[in-house]
Amino acid sequence: MVLFEKPGKENTRKTLEIAIQKASELSSKKLLIASATGYSARMALEMIPEDMKLVVVTHHAGFEEPDTQEFDEELRKLLKEKGHDVLTATHALSAGERSLRRKFGGIYPLEIIANTLRMFSEGVKVGVEITLMAADAGLVKTSELVVACGGTESGLDSAIVVKPANSPNLFDLKITEILCKPLIS
16 A cells, blocks of 8 residues: 555546556456546546546536536546546435535534545545445446545545445445555545
8 A cells, every 4th residue: 555645636646557557457447536627537548548447426516616517528528439437426425415414514424424434535535435426327336346546625645446336235335455545634
């Protein structure tokens, strides 16, 4: 496992190198990455081998501002043209609970799970979340191992090997390996 001195965007290239190497060893040859604006997706597209499938998971519309999509639309088209998937969906570990917390206060079960995963790193939490989202969309199988990457605020700084699960079976998801993460996040 590689431990980065600190979290952040500056770890994106190294995280992708580590993740791509591991994904190339798996039978699924699938790499899942979180990418809000397209920065990480563009870098991954430049780096991945032709035989690897890239699944890019973006923020849902309205994440930053109502009715807006942060992800670069031209990049979305390019990824699809090259045979990769771009998934824009509601976050699996916050969904409606964030709305309840904002309106009524308190903390709810999915947010407790998310905060527990953040004890490893924000990127590990994101990796689990995008794996659930991709499984729910049918882009990964629950019977295969995949590599998932997430980060802290911007870029990528964590990569995990995951056996996916669908959201209703959240606790069937298994992190089989942590490839890299920040030492402190």
